[in-house]
Amino acid sequence: MTILVTGGAGFIGSAVAKKLVERGDRVLILDNFNDYYDPQLKRDRVNVFLKGVDVALFEGDIRDVALVEKIFSREKVEKVVHLAAMAGVRNSLEHPLQYVDINIIGTTVLLEASRKHAIENFIYASSSSVYGKNEKLPFSEADSVDHPISPYAASKKADELLAHVWSHVYGLPTTGLRFFTVYGPWGRPDMALFLFTKHIFEEKPIEVNNFGKMSRNFTYVDDIVSGVLTALDANLPYDIVNIGGDRENTLLEFIEEIEKNVGKVAHKKLMPLPAGDVVSTVADISKLRALGWAPTTRIDAGIKNFVEWYHHYYHV
Numbered sequence: 001m002t003i004l005v006t007g008g009a010g011f012i013g014s015a016v017a018k019k020l021v022e023r024g025d026r027v028l029i030l031d032n033f034n035d036y037y038d039p040q041l042k043r044d045r046v047n048v049f050l051k052g053v054d055v056a057l058f059e060g061d062i063r064d065v066a067l068v069e070k071i072f073s074r075e076k077v078e079k080v081v082h083l084a085a086m087a088g089v090r091n092s093l094e095h096p097l098q099y100v101d102i103n104i105i106g107t108t109v110l111l112e113a114s115r116k117h118a119i120e121n122f123i124y125a126s127s128s129s130v131y132g133k134n135e136k137l138p139f140s141e142a143d144s145v146d147h148p149i150s151p152y153a154a155s156k157k158a159d160e161l162l163a164h165v166w167s168h169v170y171g172l173p174t175t176g177l178r179f180f181t182v183y184g185p186w187g188r189p190d191m192a193l194f195l196f197t198k199h200i201f202e203e204k205p206i207e208v209n210n211f212g213k214m215s216r217n218f219t220y221v222d223d224i225v226s227g228v229l230t231a232l233d234a235n236l237p238y239d240i241v242n243i244g245g246d247r248e249n250t251l252l253e254f255i256e257e258i259e260k261n262v263g264k265v266a267h268k269k270l271m272p273l274p275a276g277d278v279v280s281t282v283a284d285i286s287k288l289r290a291l292g293w294a295p296t297t298r299i300d301a302g303i304k305n306f307v308e309w310y311h312h313y314y315h316v
């Protein structure tokens with residue numbers, strides 16, 4: 001199959017691209033290598049992590065209608081894994097227009113090209129952040145997600161609404177994946193695991209939000225990749241599914257695991273809960289489990305892999 005992976009130079013996108021090529025699919029990557037975080041890391045994902053992996057790279061913007069049309073018509077795209085986005089809750093509070101522009105317009109451009117070219121399946125990244133002020137745990141796809149608390153979360157909810165239109169009115173099969181705190185090697189420098197590891201190595205203080213009273217279903221990147229492939233192959237007419245780890249870990253357990261692997265104790269600076277953040281995100285994953293998927297990596301193994309990668313990549 002010919003599969004377009006948008007955001008394929010990103011943390012999750014590069015891992016998805018690798019797996020798809022390994023199983024025999026033809027992969028096209030569309031990414032603009034923006035500088036939200038160090039673009040060199042994105043280049044290295046393509047040149048080092050994907051070295052010897054046969055992908056076709058298109059450097060450009062998902063909002064570029066002519067470019068997207070050219071890729072769809074020339075390359076005969078059959079399925080789309082749409083992961084390109086501005087990610088990051090906190091940054092969205094400072095740059096809301098960027099999030100609305102890229103995440104909403106960009107997704108619409110791709111939905112429309114997918115409809116025109118009658119592709120077989122459109123998978124896209126949503127986020128656990130859409131649950132916003134929902135207090136019922138675990139978070140289920142049946143819960144109301146009408147109370148987002150960041151522009152990022154609202155843009156992902158908007159993507160889900162747009163996908164609903166393209167599925168129901170135009171008959172395009174779409175599945176939205178609500179990812180829960182993804183971590184692993186080649187991860188994003190703005191996320192907690194990366195920042196904590198960096199600061200613990202450098203013996204600088206780490207900021208522990210909500211005085212450490214937080215928990216997450218941390219999800220290892222390989223489990224996310226297998227979840228993406230499960231949804232991609234299922235060709236559901238229209239759906240939204242959670243992808244999260246099956247263990248709830250506290251932030252302090254997470255930090256302890258990093259300390260163990262780095263071999264140093266963190267200097268913890270206890271902070272209140274920042275705007276836009278939520279205390280707990282726990283996933284009800286029964287829907288994706290019913291399609292045969294299950295997460296397999298626990299934080300001890302996952303953090304070990306991350307710290308080893310970090311150590312090697314940054315020569316610390």
Ligand SMILES: NC(=O)c1ccc[n+]([C@@H]2O[C@H](COP(=O)([O-])OP(=O)(O)OC[C@H]3O[C@@H](n4cnc5c(N)ncnc54)[C@H](O)[C@@H]3O)[C@@H](O)[C@H]2O)c1
Pocket residue numbers: 006007008009010011012013030031032033034042060061062063082083084085086087088102106125126127128178179180181182183188
């Ligand atoms: N990592 C997580 O924990 C997490 C959690 C929930 C949802 N998500 C979602 O999953 C997706 C992938 O996240 P990630 O962690 O790999 O982030 P990432 O930032 O590493 O990857 C996104 C990629 O999209 C590219 N991109 C951004 N804007 C673009 C544009 N206008 N045109 C073309 N390319 C563009 C970026 O250059 C980047 O390489 C995103 O949609 C994100 O919102 C991630």
